[in-house]
Amino acid sequence: MRELTYLEAVREALAQKMRQDKKVLLLGEDIGQYGGAFGVTKGLLAEFGEERVRDTPISELGITGVAVGAALTGMRPVVDIQFSDFLTLALDQIVNQAAKIRYMYGGRGSVPLVVRTPSGSGTGAAAQHSQSLEAWLTHIPGLKVIQPSSAYDAKGLLISAIEDPNPVIFYEHKLLYKKKAEVPIIPYTIPLGKAAIKREGSDITIVATGIMVERSLEAAQILEKEQVSVEIIDPRTLVPLDEQSILDSVTKTGRLLVVHEAVKRSGYGAEIASIVAEKAFDNLKAPIKRLGGHPVPIPNNKTLESAAVPQVEDIVFEIKELIRR
Template sequence: MREITYSEAIREAMIQAMNKDEDVFILGEDIGIYGGAFGVTNGMIEIFGPERVRNTPISEAAISGAAVGAALTGMKPILEIQFSDFIMIALDNIVNQAAKTRYMFGGKGKVPLVIRLPGGSGAGFAAQHSQSLEAWMAHVPGLKVVQPSNAYDAKGLMRAALNDDNTVLFYEHKLLYQTKCRVPEEEYEVPLGVADIKKTGKDITIVATGVMVNRALEAAEILQKEHIDVEIIDPRTLVPLDIDTILKSVEKTSRVLVVYEAVKRGGYGAEIVSQIVENDTFGYLDAPISRLGGIETPMPYNPTLEKAAVPQVNNIVEECRKLMNY
């Protein structure tokens, strides 16, 4: 099977959906000739033209309102927010309109909208362009939140998001865009709400999200040499969350480390920890649950400080060692 990048996988999923359904279109800042801030929509305007690949003004409030309105009238928009941080300017349309319309109108109104959100640190974009705010969105009833960690999942989850009648927030980590893995050419879905076991193991369960899945896999190779066998669970979607897969893993390993890039305080990892603690699985634990997140600081511009602000492979290794020695 061929290998393609994360960004190519997302683009392929969008092209296949647009070829299949004329109601699907893309809008966002610089997504046309420029191909988007991270090149994900490269070449799409040549395929579909400016009516379906629509360059917009630099106004997240305006373009999110247009996307919600289009979805309400039967279209299936894909909205690219240039940096996920800018979602704050669009929150009223997303949180008070897109998330609530279906409930408030008894299912008669629906908002089948996918919002693409390049997020995370590591690319030197500093404090206003490098945040991980997915926990904010996971808090809102009516929104679904997706966070793929590789190209295969990105293509399949995008297809599933486009087939959903709800608003789906699709978080794409900037550092993952050029990573590659095997991806089928044909269309396929990765269902929302189904976690994936990226590596099986018996000693520690690591639940990791986004780019932290790859770092956890690197850490697992180091720990294997120390005879520590790690199991790695990638939720893939935060809402809905496949807690059952996580709980089964915890019952097997009896130790848990939750790793995410966002600031540790109030991050989505706290929700995962809470659901484990509130379940009967808590009785299987042989050590307290460990939670590894970003430090409480705006993201630094300096590359050394930026790296120090979020969990790295060595931090994951050290936390696992502590868990084994508890």
């Protein structure tokens, strides 16, 4: 099977859905001739034209508001927000409009809207362009939140998101854009709410999201040499969450480490830890451990930036601590 980068997989998903469904259109800053902040939409303007690949003014609130209206009239807009930090500028439309409309109108209207946005640190983009704020939006009823960790998952989940009748926030980690994986050329979907077992093991479960899936896999390979067997679960979708896959894994291993890049305090890992504590407490051999970012703005300096969020060696250290207990 051929390999694509994560970036190419996202672009292919967009192109295939736009060819299949003329109601799918793209809106965002510099997504046309420039191809988007990271080049994801490069080439789509030439194929689909300005009517369906729309460069917008610099107004995240306005872009998202237009997209909510378009979705309500039967279109399937995909909004490109250049950096996930800028979602803060669009929260009124996302939280108070898109997430609420279907409920408030008794199901008579739906908002099939996808908001794509690059997240995370690692590029030296500093405090206003490097945050991981996905936990904010998982708190809002009516929104679905997706965080793919591979090119294969990115394509399948994006197609599912575009086909979904509800608003979906789709987080793409910047450092994953160049990572390759085998990706089928045909369109395919991955069900929202179905986790992936990225690695099977018996001694400890890691539930990791985004870039931390890759780092957890590296940590597991290191510890395999020390006879430590690590199972890695990637939720893929934070809302809806596949609780059962996580509970089954923890019941088998008896230990849980939750790893995410976002600040540890009130991060999504706390939700996963709570679910396991409530539903699988009797199966635990050691306390649940969370590993997340430090409560600091992301620095511009490369060394400090790396120190602010979990790295492979941090994951190895925490696994060893849990195995000893």
